[in-house]
Amino acid sequence: DSGVTQTPKHLITATGQRVTLRCSPRSGDLSVYWYQQSLDQGLQFLIQYYNGEERAKGNILERFSAQQFPDLHSELNLSSLELGDSALYFCASSVGPRDRDPGELFFGEGSRLTVL
Amino acid sequence: QKEVEQDPGPLSVPEGAIVSLNCTYSNSAFQYFMWYRQYSRKGPELLMYTYSSGNKEDGRFTAQVDKSSKYISLFIRDSQPSDSATYLCAMRAAFLGRNSGGSNYKLTFGKGTLLTVNP
Numbered sequence: 001d002s003g004v005t006q007t008p009k010h011l012i013t014a015t016g017q018r019v020t021l022r023c024s025p026r027s028g029d030l031s032v033y034w035y036q037q038s039l040d041q042g043l044q045f046l047i048q049y050y051n052g053e054e055r056a057k058g059n060i061l062e063r064f065s066a067q068q069f070p071d072l073h074s075e076l077n078l079s080s081l082e083l084g085d086s087a088l089y090f091c092a093s094s095v096g097p098r099d100r101d102p103g104e105l106f107f108g109e110g111s112r113l114t115v116l
Numbered sequence: 117q118k119e120v121e122q123d124p125g126p127l128s129v130p131e132g133a134i135v136s137l138n139c140t141y142s143n144s145a146f147q148y149f150m151w152y153r154q155y156s157r158k159g160p161e162l163l164m165y166t167y168s169s170g171n172k173e174d175g176r177f178t179a180q181v182d183k184s185s186k187y188i189s190l191f192i193r194d195s196q197p198s199d200s201a202t203y204l205c206a207m208r209a210a211f212l213g214r215n216s217g218g219s220n221y222k223l224t225f226g227k228g229t230l231l232t233v234n235p
Contacts, residue, residue, distance in 0.1 A: 002159060002161065004159070033222075035225075041227075042122075042204075042225055042226065042227030042228060043160070043204060043225040043227075043228070044225075045222055045223070045224070045225075048222060056222050058222070090159055090160075092159070104150075104162045104165070105160075105162070105223060106161075107159030107160050107161065108159050109157070109158055109159050110158075110159055
């Protein structure tokens with residue numbers, strides 16, 4: 001158990017709909033990352049938050065948004081869903097910056113989104 | 117050209133075999149090289165990491181980095197059925213500094229290689 005909790009584990013919805021994925025990081029971790037995993041693209045970085053502020057942005061679509069709340073949990077909002085958005089969405093958290101630290105990410109078990 | 121290339125396999129070997137997994141990359145700024153293991157229906161977990169070039173051994177696992185060739189490898193000796201998983205390489209540039217404003221561990225992942233070790 002990584003200590004990162006993601007809900008829901010599975011979600012089935014229709015095109016055009018909106019969903020919210022939730023993540024609780026490990027106790028004490030200030031950074032939260034969102035990744036999308038699909039068979040053809042692999043694990044793609046979407047966005048990172050650190051202590052409530054957006055820190056880095058990756059291949060995140062404009063239809064997607066995220067935020068990190070004062071209690072450090074994070075939500076990823078996916079709107080106007082398309083068939084191609086079907087994927088596993090992972091949240092990960094990490095400890096603070098340290099020299100020579102590889103920056104280990106602790107991943108949750110993911111939220112599997114199916115868009116029909 | 118993708119920043120990180122990894123053969124997705126699948127790779128199927130008998131128990132006890134030596135497994136070699138590889139990734140190539142194009143970004144010269146990458147300094148940290150990691151291998152994550154992902155079991156079915158689970159999130160990735162860090163297996164090993166190496167800073168810059170060289171080798172690192174941990175039990176049956178050995179990670180190698182050749183920065184001159186932009187090539188990294190993971191070797192698994194005496195492979196076991198419990199090693200069956202997807203192995204993802206991951207890389208990032210050096211940490212930006214204490215005053216950079218916080219954690220910035222953006223990792224770039226390979227697509228992963230699906231390994232099956234048959235009893």
